[in-house]
Amino acid sequence: MYSPITIDALRTLDAIDRRRSFAAAAEELYRVPSAISYTISKLEEDLGVELFDRSRRKAELTAVGRLILEQGRQILVATEELTALAKQTDEGWETELRICIDSLINCEPVYDLIEQFQKLQPRTELRLTEEVLGGSWDALNSEQCDLVIGAEGDPPSQGFGIHLLGQVEFVFAVSASHPLTDMQQPISLQAIQDYPTVVVTDSSRYLPVRSTGLLDGRSRIAVSSIEHKIAAQIRGLGVGYLPKFRIKKELEEGKLKQLMLAETRSPRSISIAWRNTSKGKGVQWFVSQLRQMVFDQDSGLQRPK
Amino acid sequence: MYSPITIDALRTLDAIDRRRSFAAAAEELYRVPSAISYTISKLEEDLGVELFDRSRRKAELTAVGRLILEQGRQILVATEELTALAKQTDEGWETELRICIDSLINCEPVYDLIEQFQKLQPRTELRLTEEVLGGSWDALNSEQCDLVIGAEGDPPSQGFGIHLLGQVEFVFAVSASHPLTDMQQPISLQAIQDYPTVVVTDSSRYLPVRSTGLLDGRSRIAVSSIEHKIAAQIRGLGVGYLPKFRIKKELEEGKLKQLMLAETRSPRSISIAWRNTSKGKGVQWFVSQLRQMVFDQDSGLQRPK
DNA sequence: TTTAATTGATCAAAATATTTGAACTATGTA
């Protein structure tokens, strides 16, 4: 119960339709008209269906002919796509590449890279996800993604390629009208205890959850990204550490105020990371591009001038 | 810039994978193992890509091989589908058949028919739409559908096949607690004027809109189907004529009360209708099935016992 | 209207492509 449809026959049908005649199609396909006749008659015979109406001299597609032509074109496109995809895969380009961006990172420079990549390699499908804190290491480890941009701290296990982007400095910030702003600095940890803390919920699902480094036993407001955390603290819903470069404007405009604490928090190192087993050119390309970037205390991730 | 992929090669690849060996695939395809070798080597050569890892005795698919296998299977399915579709189309079955059911009709018997049809002809795609009043004639005329079930009255122009199902009797009904129930019957048209009328909005878009036959110049509540009209009248939002068979239960349960009017409304004839140019077996099948049904004053559309 | 040009079909011969079967190599198994 095989289908007698052949890629070659579909290609012939397509050429006949585009060029409006058997003769022109023959020319396009570097064949002789009788060869085209043969190909079509064969398909008609095998299929048991008339594809052209021969009552006139000028062969016209029948309804079924048109159906096969139109659906057949999709099959042609699919095989051509598949060929291209196979060649790219063979050359080492991934079919799919999943990038995970930690919510800490400013996305704009990454979007620029992605745009560049898509021009270079339009057939590699890119998937972006956002994770926070340990979540990105976890996504990498469990093969939910191939590349992490903005992984914080050290890898939780072996087998990762890693490139240090820089340090993120965290500052303890509160909204301008917050009662803590009236207190004498440095502020004791004791005093902070009275206000709820905004924490970014770690999206880790498989690796042991890592703490955000904030003090325990207080009321918390959990949010899912740095953006939300910044917004929550501006509204005065809570207090907490924020990456300095992400709140530069807010500090300048006075929406947030930086406070000195009795106990300061050391800067965290952030990196890009990938699995050592990732040999695809896509991952390599992104890594080599990102190696040329630095993470700057003031401006976040960017290409150095 | 042609793709060297061949349906035959994809089929061979598929057989090798399913049967776990070149030899078994050869058997399945009624060929000799060396022919299978040849087909695969040719594809590999034309594609310039290794599909099997021959480092061991047992040939194993490479990553690219697996890609071509998996995507190729979809192409195989598509060509087989296309073949089947072409044959059915050639035999006179539609690829797509659009049926329009007037909201007046009780749908259950139509759904039964549809289920039967899908078993008989699973490759004909059915599309159902619902129209009201003249909307169904309009949909037929403008080729938005191929068959109307429940068209009301006479065709607005030539060129339609038509089969009368029966008469629909309309009764003037109001909710049980409606003030009109306290009045002496028959009720004058004058008295009705005081209450809003629920009208089903004609969904016609191209043909001249036909009136619902209700009296003009009063406040109206427009709804989009009979179901909504019934619901609205039960709630006492308005009054109006309803098809008797659709509100049998509501009358028995006392949710709606039938009122006698000074001026009675004559029953409307309803039919199935199709374009005379429709020669497809699908339309013919539905017509012949529906010819065996009648539209009964009490139970609506049904197969006679 | 007649003529010339074009379109597609048909057919035998020629050119290609595929399949076969025997011989061979490598690998895993008894």
Add this chain to the structure above:
DNA sequence: TACATAGTTCAAATATTTTGATCAATTAAA
């Protein structure tokens, strides 16, 4: 170690496709 199995290679056999010449039906041009 010998044996069986899996896949490859190669020349010969077979099948398929392409070609080129010829024909009939249309259409365009003279």
